[in-house]
Amino acid sequence: MRFFIRVIVNAFAIWVVTLMPFLMTTVIAFPPGETLQLVLTLLIVAAVFALVNSIIGTVIKVVAFPIYILTLGLISFLVNGLLLLITAWFTHWWNWGLRVEDLWHGILAAIVISLINWVFGIILRPQMKKR
Numbered sequence: 001m002r003f004f005i006r007v008i009v010n011a012f013a014i015w016v017v018t019l020m021p022f023l024m025t026t027v028i029a030f031p032p033g034e035t036l037q038l039v040l041t042l043l044i045v046a047a048v049f050a051l052v053n054s055i056i057g058t059v060i061k062v063v064a065f066p067i068y069i070l071t072l073g074l075i076s077f078l079v080n081g082l083l084l085l086i087t088a089w090f091t092h093w094w095n096w097g098l099r100v101e102d103l104w105h106g107i108l109a110a111i112v113i114s115l116i117n118w119v120f121g122i123i124l125r126p127q128m129k130k131r
Contacts, residue, residue: 003050005124010046011039013116014098017109024101025084025109030094045098049087057083080114081107 017025027045029038060079061068067075084098084106091097100106 007043007046007050009117009120009124010049010113011042012120013113014046014049015042016116017112020112023109023112024105026099028096028099030096041096045087045091048090049084049098052087052090053083056086077107077111080110084110084113 014025014027017023018027027038027041029041031037057079060082064075064079081103085100085103088098088100088106092099100109
């Protein structure tokens with residue numbers, strides 16, 4: 001259940017990123033390109049992004065742990081942008097999916113996605129009961 005909520009929040013975040021033209025990030029829906037196909041494409045891209053983040057992101061974070069300490073965590077912006085580019089690379093084999101212009105736009109888009117995920121994480125986090 002947690003994975004599906006994460007995918008839905010990621011799909012929303014990716015959609016918000018595509019609405020910002022200065023980020024040069026687009027999602028191309030599969031044919032015929034109507035609203036339903038766009039929503040399904042966003043969900044598929046979000047699922048691929050969640051899998052890439054879970055598998056490849058974890059490996060990168062473990063291997064680059066000393067660099068995280070050295071840069072006080074600022075390298076995470078670069079890693080998240082790289083993971084977004086990897087997601088775009090995985091989906092570029094079809095005629096639909098995520099398109100990111102370059103690494104810098106990927107980094108900015110990943111920052112926006114992270115902020116949206118952070119806000120939804122605070123909202124959807126179960127609250128502790130007061131006794």
